[in-house]
Amino acid sequence: MSVLEQFARFNRSTTSIQRRFSLLFSLAFFLFSSVFIAGFAWFKYENEGARKMERFNDFVTAQSNVLADSLWHLDHDRLDVILKAIVAEQGIVGATVTDEFGATLAFAEDGENPDGSAQISVMRDIAIAATPGEKPAVIGKLNVTYTNVELIDELRRSTILEMGFAAVLLLGGLGIAGFVNRRTIVTPIRNLAAAVNNPRRGHERVRVDWEAKDEIGTLIEAFNRMQEIEQLGEAKLTEARDRLEERVRERTAELAKAVEDAEQANRTKSDFLASMSHELRTPLNAISGISEMLMVVDSLRTDQAKLIEYLGDIRFSSQHLNSLVDDVLDLAKIEAGHLELEPEIFLIAPVAGDVVKSLMVTAERQSTTVKTEIGDTALAVFADKRAFRQILLNLVNNAIRHGGRNLLVTLSAHLTADGEKVRFTVEDNGQGMPEEMIRAIGQPFIHSHTPYIRSAATEDTQGTGLGLSIVTELLKASEGALEVNSEIGKGTTISFTLPVTPKVTDRQTTLN
Known part of the structure; x- marks a missing residue:
């Protein structure tokens, strides 16, 4: 060699x-x-x-x-x-x-x-x-x-x-070359190697101090730039990770809320189906039972007073059954976006009188007095007549059936101060509603049988929980809004406004 x-x-x-x-x-x-x-x-x-x-x-x-x-x-x-x-x-x-x-x-x-x-x-x-x-x-x-x-x-x-x-x-x-070599080559390379092997000092990236502009200085400068880029990248990565974790927490909370809402909706619909089954069965049983009794018992056909009473019960049960079916059909139309309104100008007093008259039997069963206060018999509104009647019917019916017994329910209508709208108010002196119930108004399947508002006064009342939900949607389509004020033990006041004259040229408004 x-x-x-x-x-x-x-x-x-x-x-x-x-x-x-x-x-x-x-x-x-x-x-x-x-x-x-x-x-x-x-x-x-x-x-x-x-x-x-x-x-x-x-x-x-x-x-x-x-x-x-x-x-x-x-x-x-x-x-x-x-x-x-x-x-x-x-x-x-x-x-x-x-x-x-x-x-x-x-x-x-x-x-x-x-x-x-x-x-x-x-x-x-x-x-x-x-x-x-x-x-x-x-x-x-x-x-x-x-x-x-x-x-x-x-x-x-x-x-x-x-x-x-x-x-x-x-x-x-x-000796001279070794000294120069150590100062200019060995020392900076050792410092660079130490920084490469241990690139961090706590959360900060290590920098190598070297001011020479030679090849070693260029290498160290490139390493320092790489450290700065790594530091910036880690900061951005940490920020992105924090944002991602925050979004995951938010989405998890939203998902948990959605799951909870879905479970609540599922429970509510299950309660609704059970309630609807009971609601439909009750008037059907009444109609079937009274009709069968009238057919079998001969003495009832000759007793005019009893016959009228039983026929009234059949009529009441039929009206209640018809109301249930109408509520379900209206809710289906609202959710499908197919409910069409035909607004017109009509007098308020006749419609309000018909609503109160149709609910007299229900009021008598609850020992409740219903009265109307129409400021002017010539007072008129611009709305869909059928929707308006259903709004009044649902609000007064809820006050009668869910407020308690021995109540006074007042339906009033007066012009607003600007004379452009009519304010309608349904007021009762019943048991009132808690804050949770007021916030839930407008959601379907919510009624007095909901556990947090159940009481002895309403234990035997009936309802599907669709009334206020339908009222809310009908008012939205009629350019109105529902306002609720209630206090436990003192009663509830529900009011809304409707325009006196039309504001649009279309004669037909579609709820979408």
Whole structure:
């Protein structure tokens, strides 16, 4: 495995950025300093070697000229002295003089470098002119050998010094680089990692404080923006969850109320069906029983007074049965939106008189007195005559049957102060109605048999609970409204108004 592969493997296994940075910085500095020192040493070696070689060549040339005369006269002693002087020079390890045929005439060497390592040899011709002006003739050769060991040693010493200086620079650079690396890279990344691992401080999102505009600063700024977006999203989510929980509570309450209302309506309709069954059965039984008795008992057919009394009972039961059927049919039409009214102008007194007259038998059974107070016999209203009669009939009938016994029921009609409407009032001095009953007026199937208003005075009264509901809807269609004032133990006053003249051009109003 190569050094680079080992370094790459170590770099992957190192988890600290600071260690990686220090390792990379050291390697880069080492490579750079090695190349720089090697290049500088090579340059120095080449430069110094070239200068030394130039000086050595000049020296050898000069010595060859010195040896020319001694070689010409074959003065061996002189040659030995000169060669020893040459070898004595620094760096020269050997010198040899040969004749023109290559035979060695004299030589000298330095014993300190006998192995000949790191040696360079330079050869020069030894020439001399026999006579002045004659071309010099080669009479021999001078071969001088010198070594560059001292240059290499000097270069090695300088390289060691330079490498030591580089090591000092490396340590200083590592310290400075480590400090800068910790401040600019390691610390913000550790803070960012801590914020990522623990992004919350209570209910708030953690922010990383870093003001530098470098790449790390850009990353931290993006993280802070992400935290702000998350915080805003969580706030909106919490708000939406709270709203949803509130809506769920509201809808749950509404649903519970709707279920309760549905159950109450179901119970009320069940009570209505039971009451209606009883209400229908009572007049039918009376009619059937009296008719059968009249057919069987001969003496009753001859007793005129008894016969009239029984026929009156049959008539009363028939009217009551007809009233029940009319109430049910009217309610069905109202709920289906098919009740049609035909308003007209008519006198009030005749209709009010007919209503009171039709209820006299019922009033006598309850020991109740009914009287009318019409301010003007010529008083008229604009309404549907049948609906108006049914409104009065239901209100007076309710006062008689559900107010108690031995009562005084008064039906009155007077013009309002502006003269545009007639106010009708049905007043009794009966047991009165509680607040719950007043709020329930207008709902179908509500009558005095409802548990919270049942009393001994009304225990034996009859009714389907449809009267006031029908009255309320008929008044809405006739541009009127029902007003109820009641006090327990003192009685009840119910009033409404109807216009004197028409306000619309249509002759027919449809209840929708």
